[in-house]
Amino acid sequence: MFKQKSLSEKNAKRKVFRGVVHIFKTTFNNISIVCVTDIQGNVVTWSSSGACGFKGSRKATPYAAQTVTSNAVRKAIDLGLRQIEINISGPGTGRETAIRSVQNLGIPIFLIKDVTALPHNGCRPPKKRRI
Template sequence: MDKTTTLSRKNLHIVAIVYIYTSFNNTLITITNIKGQTILFGSAGSLGLKGSKRSTAFAGQSIADVLGKKLFILGFRFVYIQFKGFGSARKSVLKGFLGSSLKILTIKDKTNIAHNGCKAKKKRRI
């Protein structure tokens, strides 16, 4: 039988919200408490990665590892995760947070998808 986790009012300080924005150039992670006050922030550039290395899956997983460990040290145990953007590091960021000792309560995708609105960006030529 699976135990469900219920959170009381006094235990709200152990829950954090993780906002992950992945673009084609960088990965940004902002961690807030339930009230929306920023606790931690990190990006691939803040780890010392420069140029095209910031957009890799390795960069996303590294940021998630570092911030997950810091969050656990601060006393947080549960996280809500919200993704935004179509970057290549989405899955690896999730792997990074799964590797830390934090329990993921929900995963949401808040990426904006146009329905024939404004003109889209030009296609990349690689």
């Protein structure tokens, strides 16, 4: 009924010429994940600060953001990535550093888009802290 894929078909590398770098959730405590997808949204490569060996508060540093982003994009370059768009979300400290690390790799950037979610008066905020 279904054709079984051979091992060489499963491990065959895809060629991606244009992709999107999603820098998810750059918070003040972490830059959690960087994901490189093709134009359709299929994941090509990814990297995170924990996967790069950062633990604890070192995940929140701009150096961690630079390392994670360049790691993910280098993997995608090996698969043939030549043009990129960047989607970045979150208010963290590593935003500009992550974008600079992509620019230093020499790939043309067509679009930098901030996709940080903003509430339109949705949930009620927590009460003010009393110290």
